Amino acid sequence: MKSSRFVSSALCALLVLGTASVWAGGKADAAKPAADTAAPAAKAAEISISWQVWITPNLTRTYYDEVVAAFEAKNPGIKVKIVEANAATSGAANDFIKMRLAAGDVPDVWTNLDVAVFAEAGQLWEIPVNDPDLKKINGNPMDAAYKGKVYSFFPSVQPQGCMFYNKTMFKTAGITTLPKTWTEFEAACAKLKAAGFTPIITGGEWVPGLIINNVLSTDLAKNKPNYWTDVYAGKATFVTTPEVVDGIAGLQSLVDKGYFNKGALSIGYADLEGQFLAGKAAIYPMGSWFTAAEAAAKKDFEVGVFSIPTRDGKPSLVASGGYGSAPVVYAKSKNPEAAWKLAKFYVMDSVYGAKFIQVDGLYSNLNPPLEYPMSQLQKDLALMVPTAKLANLQHRLGDAGANGFFDPMTKVGQLILAEGSKAGSPATLAKIFDDYVASLK
Amino acid sequence: MSGKNRNTSTFWNMILMLPGFSIYVLIIILPIFMCFYFGFFDWDGIRDNMTFVGLDNFVKALHDVNFLTSLKTTFFFSIPGTLIVNTLGIVLAVLVNKRSRMTNFYRSAFFFPMLISGVAIGFIWKALLSYSGVVNSLLAYWNVEAIDFLGAIALAPWSILLVNTWHDVGFVTVLYLAGLQAIPSDLYDSAIIDGANKLQQFTAITFPWLAPSLTSCVIFVFTGYMRLYDIIFVMTSGGPGGATETIAIQTIRVGFNQNRFSYGSSLAIYMLVIIGVLSVAITQVLRKREAQLIS
Numbered sequence: 001m002k003s004s005r006f007v008s009s010a011l012c013a014l015l016v017l018g019t020a021s022v023w024a025g026g027k028a029d030a031a032k033p034a035a036d037t038a039a040p041a042a043k044a045a046e047i048s049i050s051w052q053v054w055i056t057p058n059l060t061r062t063y064y065d066e067v068v069a070a071f072e073a074k075n076p077g078i079k080v081k082i083v084e085a086n087a088a089t090s091g092a093a094n095d096f097i098k099m100r101l102a103a104g105d106v107p108d109v110w111t112n113l114d115v116a117v118f119a120e121a122g123q124l125w126e127i128p129v130n131d132p133d134l135k136k137i138n139g140n141p142m143d144a145a146y147k148g149k150v151y152s153f154f155p156s157v158q159p160q161g162c163m164f165y166n167k168t169m170f171k172t173a174g175i176t177t178l179p180k181t182w183t184e185f186e187a188a189c190a191k192l193k194a195a196g197f198t199p200i201i202t203g204g205e206w207v208p209g210l211i212i213n214n215v216l217s218t219d220l221a222k223n224k225p226n227y228w229t230d231v232y233a234g235k236a237t238f239v240t241t242p243e244v245v246d247g248i249a250g251l252q253s254l255v256d257k258g259y260f261n262k263g264a265l266s267i268g269y270a271d272l273e274g275q276f277l278a279g280k281a282a283i284y285p286m287g288s289w290f291t292a293a294e295a296a297a298k299k300d301f302e303v304g305v306f307s308i309p310t311r312d313g314k315p316s317l318v319a320s321g322g323y324g325s326a327p328v329v330y331a332k333s334k335n336p337e338a339a340w341k342l343a344k345f346y347v348m349d350s351v352y353g354a355k356f357i358q359v360d361g362l363y364s365n366l367n368p369p370l371e372y373p374m375s376q377l378q379k380d381l382a383l384m385v386p387t388a389k390l391a392n393l394q395h396r397l398g399d400a401g402a403n404g405f406f407d408p409m410t411k412v413g414q415l416i417l418a419e420g421s422k423a424g425s426p427a428t429l430a431k432i433f434d435d436y437v438a439s440l441k
Numbered sequence: 442m443s444g445k446n447r448n449t450s451t452f453w454n455m456i457l458m459l460p461g462f463s464i465y466v467l468i469i470i471l472p473i474f475m476c477f478y479f480g481f482f483d484w485d486g487i488r489d490n491m492t493f494v495g496l497d498n499f500v501k502a503l504h505d506v507n508f509l510t511s512l513k514t515t516f517f518f519s520i521p522g523t524l525i526v527n528t529l530g531i532v533l534a535v536l537v538n539k540r541s542r543m544t545n546f547y548r549s550a551f552f553f554p555m556l557i558s559g560v561a562i563g564f565i566w567k568a569l570l571s572y573s574g575v576v577n578s579l580l581a582y583w584n585v586e587a588i589d590f591l592g593a594i595a596l597a598p599w600s601i602l603l604v605n606t607w608h609d610v611g612f613v614t615v616l617y618l619a620g621l622q623a624i625p626s627d628l629y630d631s632a633i634i635d636g637a638n639k640l641q642q643f644t645a646i647t648f649p650w651l652a653p654s655l656t657s658c659v660i661f662v663f664t665g666y667m668r669l670y671d672i673i674f675v676m677t678s679g680g681p682g683g684a685t686e687t688i689a690i691q692t693i694r695v696g697f698n699q700n701r702f703s704y705g706s707s708l709a710i711y712m713l714v715i716i717g718v719l720s721v722a723i724t725q726v727l728r729k730r731e732a733q734l735i736s
Binding site for chain 2: 094095098101102117118120121122123204205262263264265266267271403404406407410411412414415417418419423435439440
């Protein structure tokens with residue numbers, strides 16, 4: 001009996017030691033530079049880098065293979081290995097990169113992630129702001145800085161605060177001028193409802209968070225471009241910010257008056273787009289990526305666009321500057337210069353950079369701009385891009401947005417869409433944001 | 442068996458057990474200890490270094506409105522869920538407890554939902570209950586106004602409870618049915634001779650004899666509902682407005698969406714402790730009750 005106990009104990013001890021050594025080994029590997037494990041042995045004169053790409057229905061593996069082939073042809077001596085992260089399994093590449101970091105097998109170039117999160121963690125390579133190629137980008141490279149250091153750049157503009165509308169329904173309802181203020185917007189919705197149309201269509205999942213982000217950011221980006229800096233410094237709170245409280249009140253009023261589609265929170269994003277294109281509602285608040293779907297859709301009406309109304313009627317188009325979709329370089333890359341070359345090529349090359357912005361409905365932020373054949377809607381939106389503010393609550397307003405801030409925005413958006421003003425006063429809902437920021441301290 | 446043979450046999454038993462035990466330790470035991478360890482640090486899951494913060498994360502959780510709300514939501518599912526599933530399970534088991542050709546069919550039919558993954562069930566019921574889904578299409582056919590089962594704050598938790606009840610009631614029915622069929626029939630014969638009616642037979646014989654099955658089923662359902670994740674994630678993702686956000690959903694959201702890995706770990710430990718303590722307490726109470734009823 002004693003002997004069997006000894007055998008059991010010995011085996012258990014072996015097992016524990018074994019698992020502990022696997023764990024310790026993993027941690028030790030994690031501390032090593034990525035290229036040790038990521039890249040196969042390269043030829044002496046050849047540099048090998050790996051690139052985490054973002055596979056979507058538009059950005060396919062074939063497309064990335066073409067980019068790599070063109071890059072390698074222009075840069076003999078640099079070989080690129082593609083590492084696939086897929087949009088079908090998550091909303092961003094954050095979790096993919098986190099897993100790679102934990103495993104110690106990290107690509108040299110990353111794309112489609114929250115730059116601030118990884119910059120804060122010290123995992124991003126500081127790009128050379130004096131690089132002559134950065135002079136091709138409109139604005140100052142420091143606009144993309146995180147805590148005074150530049151890790152990413154703004155090669156494109158992605159308008160998010162767009163109100164796409166059905167021109168036929170607007171005409172039938174007798175709306176001749178596009179609304180610029182909230183009062184005008186409510187009046188337009190009233191006309192649409194009176195004409196028998198559903199004025200606005202929206203959905204569940206992440207969409208309510210996007211709507212809150214865009215509605216609140218439209219006035220904040222125009223009036224308080226350093227809002228996050230002020231919040232972190234204790235100079236501003238959401239509860240006492242008129243742009244926030246008024247924005248929430250405006251949305252609640254729209255819900256109370258029945259201007260949104262019924263059962264909005266039960267509709268997924270994929271259905272939502274299809275329902276608007278099928279003529280189920282007059283206005284569809286969404287980002288510029290919708291223009292790519294609109295261009296491909298068969299429908300018997302034209303789609304127009306205007307920006308989310310503001311409190312004073314002065315136009316302000318909320319946009320993201322590609323802060324996330326623009327590639328970044330891993331801090332411990334063995335070949336950061338080669339990786340940086342690939343990062344620039346991907347979004348700035350006249351052929352592939354243009355293709356990249358085309359498939360995602362983006363607009364070039366380069367001077368001269370990259371061009372691609374645009375639909376009428378894309379051309380209409382292009383006329384609004386000069387009013388775009390590359391700032392929003394989710395990503396940055398002065399400082400970067402609070403970590404995970406999309407979560408409380410989604411919660412507040414869902415509460416408003418579900419219950420309108422019954423969900424609580426605007427200040428009560430704004431307090432959810434303050435509480436969230438306080439919980440991070 | 443001689444002592445030597447017994448030792449050899451034990452040795453080989455251990456060797457054969459080692460692969461399964463190793464996997465269990467690697468994917469269950471070790472992560473629990475790691476989770477506990479990470480709970481004492483400030484770490485986003487990305488940085489190379491972690492900062493030791495002692496019990497800060499555990500203390501912070503006690504004042505976290507979102508965590509406390511998710512705990513309340515979890516109890517909303519687990520307490521009524523356990524009662525409803527077990528009551529329905531016993532009722533269904535008693536109704537189909539006849540030794541006939543159909544018994545096996547009922548067992549298979551009731552057990553069937555248990556064979557489908559939570560994710561698949563979530564998608565199926567989402568298609569049924571969404572605003573433009575099958576149920577509302579039927580209601581529209583009968584000129585009844587559509588019901589927002591998943592988008593209304595008051596309805597969404599009940600819709601989730603309905604789906605989970607549908608998923609689990611068949612399984613507990615099968616367990617209760619097995620318990621019922623183990624009750625000696627002569628007990629009922631004696632009761633009938635003594636003039637006991639159906640209700641008296643149920644309270645005096647059936648229910649006490651089901652006590653062991655009841656203990657197993659209650660613990661199974663209660664612990665399962667305290668850990669609800671997959672069906673909710675697919676159907677509502679914890680929404681609308683956090684109305685269906687359980688501790689499990691909150692833990693994943695905090696740890697991964699908000700990049701507060703160590704704080705999420707502390708929430709997971711709370712979840713483990715709460716489930717563990719309540720499970721032990723419930724088991725103790727029900728075991729005592731079993732002993733009383735059978736004696």
